[in-house]
Amino acid sequence: xxxxxxxxxDRKIRLTLSIFLERRGYRVRDVASVxxxxxxxxxxxxxxxxxxxxxxxxxxxxxxxxLRADYAAIPxxxxxxxxxxxxxxxxxxxxxxxxxxxxxxxxEIEQLLARTVRIQGLEAENRNLRAVLGQNDxxxxxxxxxxxxxxxxxxxxxxxxxxxxxxSGTGKSMIARRIHAASPRSQGPFVEVNCASLAETLxxxxxxxxxxxxxxxxxxxxxxxxxxxxxGTLFLDEVSELSPEGQAKLLRFLQDKVFERVGDLTTRAxxxxxxxxxxxxxxxxxxxxxxxxxxxxRLNVAEISMPPLxxxxxxxxxxxxxxxxxxxxxxxxxxxPVLDDEVNAQFARYNWPGNVRELQNVIERCVILxxxxxxxxxxxxxxxxxxPAS
Ligand SMILES: Nc1ncnc2c1ncn2[C@@H]1O[C@H](COP(=O)(O)OP(=O)(O)O)[C@@H](O)[C@H]1O
Ligand SMILES: [Mg+2]
Numbered sequence: 001x002x003x004x005x006x007x008x009x010d011r012k013i014r015l016t017l018s019i020f021l022e023r024r025g026y027r028v029r030d031v032a033s034v035x036x037x038x039x040x041x042x043x044x045x046x047x048x049x050x051x052x053x054x055x056x057x058x059x060x061x062x063x064x065x066x067l068r069a070d071y072a073a074i075p076x077x078x079x080x081x082x083x084x085x086x087x088x089x090x091x092x093x094x095x096x097x098x099x100x101x102x103x104x105x106x107x108e109i110e111q112l113l114a115r116t117v118r119i120q121g122l123e124a125e126n127r128n129l130r131a132v133l134g135q136n137d138x139x140x141x142x143x144x145x146x147x148x149x150x151x152x153x154x155x156x157x158x159x160x161x162x163x164x165x166x167x168s169g170t171g172k173s174m175i176a177r178r179i180h181a182a183s184p185r186s187q188g189p190f191v192e193v194n195c196a197s198l199a200e201t202l203x204x205x206x207x208x209x210x211x212x213x214x215x216x217x218x219x220x221x222x223x224x225x226x227x228x229x230x231x232g233t234l235f236l237d238e239v240s241e242l243s244p245e246g247q248a249k250l251l252r253f254l255q256d257k258v259f260e261r262v263g264d265l266t267t268r269a270x271x272x273x274x275x276x277x278x279x280x281x282x283x284x285x286x287x288x289x290x291x292x293x294x295x296x297x298r299l300n301v302a303e304i305s306m307p308p309l310x311x312x313x314x315x316x317x318x319x320x321x322x323x324x325x326x327x328x329x330x331x332x333x334x335x336x337p338v339l340d341d342e343v344n345a346q347f348a349r350y351n352w353p354g355n356v357r358e359l360q361n362v363i364e365r366c367v368i369l370x371x372x373x374x375x376x377x378x379x380x381x382x383x384x385x386x387x388p389a390s
Contacts, residue, residue, distance in 0.1 A: 004046060172306055
């Protein structure tokens, strides 16, 4: 059953609602102020917040604003007296999911809660559906990649940590999303962290969260991506870039499913599955002491190696067709451009160091230059024209 955080300065209302909802099987926490609500949310994983609109000295609108910053996914239902329905409308504009006018019958609030939970679920489902149908639609004609996709489907059904290897642009991120979408966790969040994108200390706090005062600039408690991915999947891209401390914390999490936020003593547990990716040779990094051996063996319980595009040239035609159609749509063309034979031949010869991403970019460029006309050699970037260098 969903969990509900009740925020109201009226003790009687809190009590009545808590008792009613608890009897109905909801997990309930109740607090009397916006500040208490924000504190409670650090411990209490609410699916819905049910908040009074006017409380002593503060308003539910402030709560919505604060929640939007840190807990954007939690819907807020506003409870309001009839006299301030206008305020409730303002609350909706601020991002509240719905409102209910006081006094209300318990059955009314129950219906509203059920509906809100349902809508949340549908939205999550829609997002996944879009992901599966659109971006996550992995095209291939090549036998090795097909076998890899079949293996990914099997890994998806398990809880195993997956390590995705492959050059940049080979589809590592895509397959990670695919595994999540095909897993029993597909309704949960898919959270991505690129370990190369942040400085060491920031990355640790981004991943594991921190508590107020953990370092200069840590003005309040913050949950990390690992916690944000609770019930879902955490995708650690460029995992080779993790600092030794980050590696140690990740290893502990993979072994025992527990961790601490930076600067915090409380040990926490979350139910997050990890998928990691790298374009480096991790085995080499391990022997060069750049990466912990024990972590490597924890990560590669299930390993997927994405082949470079030059080793699966039979994929070129389907990919080209797809990217041409996408680029045409993006650039507002009414018909899909055609490639000269010469261009196709050059595509088939080229070594594609940037793999599928490079192909996608080259086609986008061609479509911008050629419009709806034929794409000829003159539209290709120099590196393609001069390949192979003589
Ligand atoms: N087999 C494929 N079918 C369709 N699109 C693909 C395929 N492989 C990669 N792409 C696209 O190529 C781009 C690069 O893929 P991505 O997963 O980001 O690669 P990586 O994470 O390995 O760098 C993305 O836009 C992705 O949608
Ligand atoms: Mg990627």
